[in-house]
Amino acid sequence: MTTTVSASPFAGLDAERFATHLAQRSYLPAWWIAAKQEAWNEFTSLPMPSRTDENWRFANLSGISLDHYAVPEEPSSRVPHLPNFPHASEIIFSNRQVVGRTGLSQELADQGVIFAPLDEALRDHGDLVRRYFQQHPVNLGGEKFIALNVAFAACGTFLYVPKGVKVDQPFVAQHTVTGEHQSVFPHTIVAIEDGAEASLVEFFVSGDQAAHLASGVNDLHAGQNAQLTYIGAQNWSPDTLSFQANSIHAGRDAQVQCLNVHLGGRQARHESHSRLAGPGAHCDMLALTVANGAQEFDQRTLQTHQAPHTTSDLLYKNALMDTAKTIFSGLIVVDPEAQHTDAYQTNRNLLLSDKAEANSLPGLEIQANDVKCSHGSTSGRVPAEQEFYLQSRGIDPAKAHELIVFGFFEEVLAKLANEHLHAVLSELIKSKFKQS
Amino acid sequence: MKPLSELASPPTPVLENPAEGIDQSAGNFNYDVKYEFDAGAGLNETTVRYISGVKKEEDWILEFRLKALKVFQDKPMPTHWATKDLDNIDFDKIRYYLSQGQKPKRTWDEVPDDIKKTFERLGIPEQERKFLAGVEAQFDSEAAYSNVKEIVAKQGVIFMGSTEALREHPEIFRKWFGKVIPTSDNKFSALNSAVFSGGSFIYVPPGVKVSQPLQAYFRINAENFGQFERTLIIVDEGAEVTYMEGCTAPKFSTATLHSAVVELVAMKNAKIQYITVQNWAANVYNLVTKRGIAHEGAEIKWIDCNIGSRLTMKYPGVVLKGKGARGEVISIALANDGQHQDTGAKMIHAADNTTSTIVAKSISVGQGRSTYRGVVHIPKHLKGCKNNTECDALLINSNSRTDTYPAITVRGDDHAVQHEASVSKVSEEMIFYMQQRGLSEAQAMSLAVNGFVNDLVRQFPMEYSVELKRLIELEMEGSVG
Secondary structure, three states, X not given: OOOOOOOOOOOEOOHHHHHHHHHOOOOOOHHHHHHHHHHHHHHHHOOOOOOOOHXXXXXXXXXXXXXXXXXXXXXXXXXXXXXXXXXXXXXXXXXXXEEEEOOOOHHHHHOOOEEEXXXXXXXXXHHHHHHHOOOOOOOOOOHHHHXXXXXXXXXXEEEEEOOOOXXXXXXXXXXXXXXXXXXXXXXXXXXXXXXXXXXXXXXXXXXXXXXXXXXXXXXXXXXXXXXXXEEEEEEOOOOXXXXXXXXXXXXXXXXXXXXXXXXXXXXXXXXXXXXXXXXXXXXXXXXXXXXXXXXXXXXXEEEEEOOOOOEEEEEEEEEEOOXXXXXXXXXXXXXXOOOOOEEEEEEEXXXXXXXXXXXXXXXXXXOOOOOEEEEEEEEEOOOHHHHHHHHHOOOOHHHHHHHHHHHHHHHHHOXXXXXXXXXXXHHHHHHHHHHO | OOOHHHHHOOOOOOOOOOOOOOOHHHHOOOOOOOOOEEOOEOOOHHHHXXXXXXXXXXXXXXXXXXXXXXXXXXXXXXXXXXXXXXXXOOHHHOEOOEEOOOOOOOOHHHOOHHHHHHHHHHOOOHHHHHHOOEEEEEEOOEEEEEEEOHHHHHOOOEEEEHHHHHHHOHHHHOOOOOOOOOHHHOHHHHHHHHHOOOOEEEEEOOOOEOOOOEEEEEEOOOOOEOEOOEEEEEEOOOOEEEEEEXXXXXXXXXXXXXXXXXXXXXXXXXXXXEEEEEEOOOOEEEEEEEEEEEOOOOEEEEEEEEOXXXXXXXXXXXXXXXXXXXXXXXXXXXXXXXXXXXXXXXEEEOOOOOEEEEEEEEEEEOOOEEEEEEEEEEOOOOOOOXXXXXXXXXXXXOOXXXXXXXXXXXXXXXXXXXXXXXXXXXOHHHHHHHHHOOOOHHHHHHHHHHHHHHHHHOOOOHXXXXXXXXXXXXXXXXXXO
């Protein structure tokens, strides 16, 4: 066996490239290497989604081909600036490598808080990472892309907040990809222990306008009575193919808030599964999408109520322009034991162009009878009165649209407790309007 | 291997949550019937040729059937989205055609006595039948009795069995036959197209408003016998008609299959209202395809109530083809022990300023499962389309289950689409209040459930709404306590 292991940064998603990736990580725990090997086998054996797959209904399957993408080894110097706002600690990745990092305060370190790149966390806290790694996988159709993520995962962060520790300011991670056909596979693991509180903000950005591939996975855990806030802001290049699988596990009386902002990408799929596992658990699932050009945003969600007295509230808002297309497919599942569940699911689509397309599949599967569940979906245009009012005040139609979209989004943004984040996300969304 | 004696005595199935205190045999009836024509069990080209031969059909109909058979055989079961229960249908054990070989009758006197006896058991007095505008009673595959009231015939309305109509008026019916629902629409529409028999064909000439509802009763009356009626209603410009179908069936131990195709065509400014009360026996698979085309300014309204059957899969649809067309589906489903009501609606907007409304209410009782599945489609380049969908589900008893799977596609910025769904249970306060007033828990529950569907039941014609309320009461009585 004399396979020369090529370290070329342009090697595709093939067995050889995977072998190189694995060989470089021989210092990591054996279970992790085994998990990667298993994931690679799964990735190669799983078929690509097919037309009859209900999980991919309405999606453009010709756009998700994984051919021609390469796994980079070298970071790029083209790294966009991190938005400026107060935060506890930051880690910046470029092409899967750490390129910037601020340390934890002594106080947080002393309390046992860990915020580290995944490879480092695996080396130093292998058993702790293992306890939370892929414990509750997402099964919403993107299994192949999750397997690909695990096989090549190197960047991504591990955030661990021990029992009772409350961190006011958010932790921040930025994932950057630069270079034609380069790909990144961020894998984020957050564990907020019993009674602890923390938030993590992740930015996904491209260093250039080239075609990229991104497949990210999150494992988010909130222990008993814990508070976890997760914000993911995706602004890849307009030619990026993006997959993201988000798993939320909420224990007894835990409070989880999860907001995803989707701006970039050619075709972006986001899967999110929240499990309300302990009595009294609550989860807010929020998303804002601005779709323009020929972008396709495909969002699939699942709210599983496994314990009694659990509540969940989902609000996904899409603003559509040009020939953009969105798909929202949501499902609430109430297990027979989960009596006194209170679950809501709302999808609102604002169509700002006569060629945009909004697909909505809001589903319910209820097996308990003492529950309150509802879902709603609306798709419509800007009310003519609002448009007229703004124009009668001398505001041009483009600006009027922007204002109306912000008014439409404010219901979601207002749910953020951190006002700095509110401002940062508003700016980010505004930047998309400036592009178009 | 087990000894033969053990195999010979299968364990008696134990009913979960049996509905106590109800005379379950009330709707049971079965008469020995001698069938003159019998295509035997199983389906192949010979079966199809036999059916077509018995009916002395023209070549194009036989070709249509044979093509459909091929489509049926090639299409997979839709179990990637639908329930796996479909796999329990044994197509080889079903009889696809049985007939006594009688011609559709014109007068009541010509109807054989034993068939009259069956009607008696159905509880429909002869007087009432005469009162109704037209009764088309399907006894197994053939229309056994048809009576178009003179006034209707004088107005030029054609109301006859499918076989007869294709023979006598091909110039009217061939144009639309199989056009609203193509053979290849789904596996069961293909099956129906291959073996269809019975059903009504109606043509209403321009401007004619049929004041009284036309009515049909369908029955299944032979073990393992599938019923595949085919209905086509064409209502010409500015004309109006209401059509009602009700189903009752005797109870058998082995599953039977009912797979109908119903096509409606509403020409410019026409109005069609199609009312169904489905109460098949609890062993029937009821897999029905229903769709209408509404031309400019036309209105099609489906009122669909599903109470019986083991599994019903039925999503009445309207293709809104002309400007300003309106489509409406009102759906009530009641799923009791062992039942799965998988119902819904499809609204395909294909012209400007078209509007559609879907109101679906389901009640799941005991082990029952109800599912709403819907499609609302508004394609590119249309203006001013509106859809409003409401789905409410009521759960009674913690073993019941309800699902909602809508699919909504909207293209363009000049439409308004709304979907709301809720799941709830009967409030304890409400039951408590009624018990305070001296009602038993069962009575209170029955009243609450009737209240839940009351605003929809009121849209049914009088005699149906009364019957419906009684059916719901009967279903509810055994579900509490």
